[in-house]
Amino acid sequence: MLRMLALPLLAAPLFALAGDIQYTPIFLPKDFGAHYLGSNGQVVGAVEAPHSPGDLQAAIWSNSQLTLYSTPNTMFNVISPDGRYILGTRDDYIEPNVFFYDNGTETTIPMVPHVWAEANAVNNSGQVAGTLVVNGPQGQNEVGFVYANGQIEYLGLNSGADWRVYDMNAAGVVVGNFSANNMSHAFMYSNGVTTDLGSLYCGDYSFAYGINDAGDIVGMFGTARDEHPFLYSAGTILDLGTLGGTISRANAINNHGQIVGASNTANGDLHAFLYSNGQMLDLSDMVQGLNDWTLMYAYGINDAGQILVSGCPTGGGGCSMLLLEPLTAVPEPSTWALLLAGLGGLAYRFKRRRTASA
Numbered sequence: 001m002l003r004m005l006a007l008p009l010l011a012a013p014l015f016a017l018a019g020d021i022q023y024t025p026i027f028l029p030k031d032f033g034a035h036y037l038g039s040n041g042q043v044v045g046a047v048e049a050p051h052s053p054g055d056l057q058a059a060i061w062s063n064s065q066l067t068l069y070s071t072p073n074t075m076f077n078v079i080s081p082d083g084r085y086i087l088g089t090r091d092d093y094i095e096p097n098v099f100f101y102d103n104g105t106e107t108t109i110p111m112v113p114h115v116w117a118e119a120n121a122v123n124n125s126g127q128v129a130g131t132l133v134v135n136g137p138q139g140q141n142e143v144g145f146v147y148a149n150g151q152i153e154y155l156g157l158n159s160g161a162d163w164r165v166y167d168m169n170a171a172g173v174v175v176g177n178f179s180a181n182n183m184s185h186a187f188m189y190s191n192g193v194t195t196d197l198g199s200l201y202c203g204d205y206s207f208a209y210g211i212n213d214a215g216d217i218v219g220m221f222g223t224a225r226d227e228h229p230f231l232y233s234a235g236t237i238l239d240l241g242t243l244g245g246t247i248s249r250a251n252a253i254n255n256h257g258q259i260v261g262a263s264n265t266a267n268g269d270l271h272a273f274l275y276s277n278g279q280m281l282d283l284s285d286m287v288q289g290l291n292d293w294t295l296m297y298a299y300g301i302n303d304a305g306q307i308l309v310s311g312c313p314t315g316g317g318g319c320s321m322l323l324l325e326p327l328t329a330v331p332e333p334s335t336w337a338l339l340l341a342g343l344g345g346l347a348y349r350f351k352r353r354r355t356a357s358a
Helices: 336-343 347-357
Strands: 004-006 023-027 033-037 043-048 056-062 065-072 074-079 085-090 097-102 105-108 116-122 128-136 139-148 151-155 162-168 174-180 183-190 193-196 205-211 217-222 227-233 236-239 244-253 259-265 270-276 279-282 293-301 307-313 320-326
Touching (some): 033 293, 097 116, 097 128, 151 174
Parallel strands (some): 227 244
Antiparallel strands (some): 023 320, 043 074, 097 105, 128 139, 139 151, 183 193, 217 227, 217 244, 244 259, 259 293
């Protein structure tokens, strides 16, 4: 029987204490809707199309330069760790399609008829995972998909349930959430086998948002009282706690075991966090030269320790997406099994526009 463990503070790691990590901020272009952080500091997303107001155009930010994709009505969703593959969504006002961009060559992934489609993960092998919205016998429902070697596999097609795929690792293991019969649980899927992570603890609902190459999974579980982030590793689910409030979620984990997400504080404000070496830390306190800003949400972290966040001036004003560059060494790769031994998501803008025009 798997157990839920509360994490105490651990002894100091081999390198810097988690609390000693500091970052320098890089402000991303104001009109750039950043969606995903790649391994080399590349950020993919979309901007408003220069020659088609109101439409989006896929874009990639790299080395302080923003490059627009040639076609409007597009958005880049995710990029592979090696930077070779970029997955995007094209909205042609008839049926949105997921396209696969590989060194200048674009391929549309063939799918069953659908209302909406989005790719959320791609690995260095070119395996793709994401979510469709289809019309079923009882209305619309969400369907997960995995695409590899020209073949597509659907999760939950014609089941009447909702299956959402959020992430995939190098081995092609996917994670997400399924909802049916008043039940909403996190899941892991690999080689035809689905593991219900939501049945491993006493929470009312759960979502799995991220997975690393070691198979460590992060997400959120909730009850009627609160929502907490979790780490699933080596057969055990760990409650990562909050920044003092009652609502928190973990969005991503890198191959060093560092986790990012968002939590409310004791006064209810939403703050981005880094969880490293057994400690949950407020990222707003860890960035040099950004004293008058609050970092509200952390979307992703790569193996270089770079973090994609959103933030706002504390006195009000224009918010921004930022890339945080670490100023201290990232700890050596390790699995969360060592930790246990020591213890003993703008894409919606497309969807809203289609819904409004339907």
